[in-house]
Amino acid sequence: MRKRNILYIFMGTGMLSLLWVMILSATGAKVVKTYTNPVLVETFIIQREKPDNFSGVLGIGDPAVLFHAGKYYLYPTGDNHGYDVYISGDLVNWNKGPRVFQTSEPGVWAPDVFYNERDGKFYLYYTVNGRIGAAISDRPDGVFQDHGTLIENGIDAHMFVDEDGRYYLYSVEYPGFRIHVQPMASPVQKKGDPVLIIQATDPWEKKHTALTEAPWMLKHRGLYYLLYSASGADTRDYAIGYATAKSPLGPFSKSGNNPIIKKGGGIFGPGHGSVTKTPDGQLWLVYHQQKSGARGWNRIICIDPLWFDDQGGLRGKATRAKSRRLPLSRRKSNGPTNQSIINEMVDNAAKSPFIFSEIQRGKYPQNGKVVKQSCNVS
Numbered sequence: 001m002r003k004r005n006i007l008y009i010f011m012g013t014g015m016l017s018l019l020w021v022m023i024l025s026a027t028g029a030k031v032v033k034t035y036t037n038p039v040l041v042e043t044f045i046i047q048r049e050k051p052d053n054f055s056g057v058l059g060i061g062d063p064a065v066l067f068h069a070g071k072y073y074l075y076p077t078g079d080n081h082g083y084d085v086y087i088s089g090d091l092v093n094w095n096k097g098p099r100v101f102q103t104s105e106p107g108v109w110a111p112d113v114f115y116n117e118r119d120g121k122f123y124l125y126y127t128v129n130g131r132i133g134a135a136i137s138d139r140p141d142g143v144f145q146d147h148g149t150l151i152e153n154g155i156d157a158h159m160f161v162d163e164d165g166r167y168y169l170y171s172v173e174y175p176g177f178r179i180h181v182q183p184m185a186s187p188v189q190k191k192g193d194p195v196l197i198i199q200a201t202d203p204w205e206k207k208h209t210a211l212t213e214a215p216w217m218l219k220h221r222g223l224y225y226l227l228y229s230a231s232g233a234d235t236r237d238y239a240i241g242y243a244t245a246k247s248p249l250g251p252f253s254k255s256g257n258n259p260i261i262k263k264g265g266g267i268f269g270p271g272h273g274s275v276t277k278t279p280d281g282q283l284w285l286v287y288h289q290q291k292s293g294a295r296g297w298n299r300i301i302c303i304d305p306l307w308f309d310d311q312g313g314l315r316g317k318a319t320r321a322k323s324r325r326l327p328l329s330r331r332k333s334n335g336p337t338n339q340s341i342i343n344e345m346v347d348n349a350a351k352s353p354f355i356f357s358e359i360q361r362g363k364y365p366q367n368g369k370v371v372k373q374s375c376n377v378s
């Protein structure tokens with residue numbers, strides 16, 4: 001009798017091992033790819049007199065991200081004389097591409113790039129020496145040809161196209177650091193007067209300097225969410241909040257949970273972000289952090305998820321040097337899912353009394369929950 005029990009245990013263990021191998025094989029879960037922030041680091045030595053006197057180290061920052069034809073294109077503030085593009089298939093591994101825009105003037109900051117489906121053109125909205133202009137290209141990797149100035153005394157442009165096809169250009173008054181929206185007849189033609197929508201009123205927006213900047217618009221279930229950054233952009237207290245409205249022109253109400261992306265746990269000065277969506281529908285914030293707690297402009301590029309809670313609140317959390325699941329870069333297959341394969345195998349295996357008892361005791365996975373190994377991709 002004892003030999004028979006030993007044989008049953010041996011057979012049950014062998015079947016369980018085989019099941020475990022089959023589950024790992026079916027899920028492709030031998031390795032779960034992860035990443036850690038920062039995902040992009042580059043520094044420049046800057047000397048400029050306009051629009052402000054600055055000399056020192058400037059880290060890549062103010063990223064604008066565009067997803068087009070299966071690739072992500074990132075356009076950041078760089079050497080202050082133009083913009084380079086960085087290209088990625090997964091938001092994590094970036095290759096530096098060509099210079100897409102160049103000027104002879106200093107103070108080239110915070111771009112935005114927009115693809116206009118109506119004419120198949122790419123529009124780059126640049127900040128140069130405290131004014132906003134537009135440049136146009138047939139390709140996301142340029143070169144963009146200057147179309148001229150759109151807004152005097154402005155920075156941080158962001159183009160938003162609503163579902164009805166109407167254009168809205170958001171920007172920041174400079175100096176003054178108040179956010180306005182300009183209705184547009186086309187990507188380069190203004191329509192009517194700009195509307196003031198956001199200015200520094202809350203304590204977190206005025207810790208070092210009373211300013212609001214870096215607007216970025218999202219629309220969720222008919223409601224407009226305007227992300228913006230506030231406080232001193234060169235300080236550890238720089239942070240991201242948002243405001244909501246029923247119209248892209250406002251009026252906007254600031255969230256009571258602001259700031260939603262902020263310092264803490266080794267995070268300094270997270271701000272000036274743009275948002276993209278991966279094929280699985282997940283929102284990703286692409287933004288910069290200060291490299292250290294010291295005041296200055298040495299920034300690094302990071303990515304972290306954003307999501308909406310059950311009440312429609314926008315949520316997120318800045319991370320650094322902490323492993324997170326790599327963004328999904330491909331659409332899910334329409335065939336049988338890994339989850340359904342796992343469930344079928346576990347259900348079949350449950351016919352074995354030995355394995356079923358082990359599953360009941362929680363020793364082995366059930367309902368498709370599989371322990372997955374991980375590795376860093378950085």
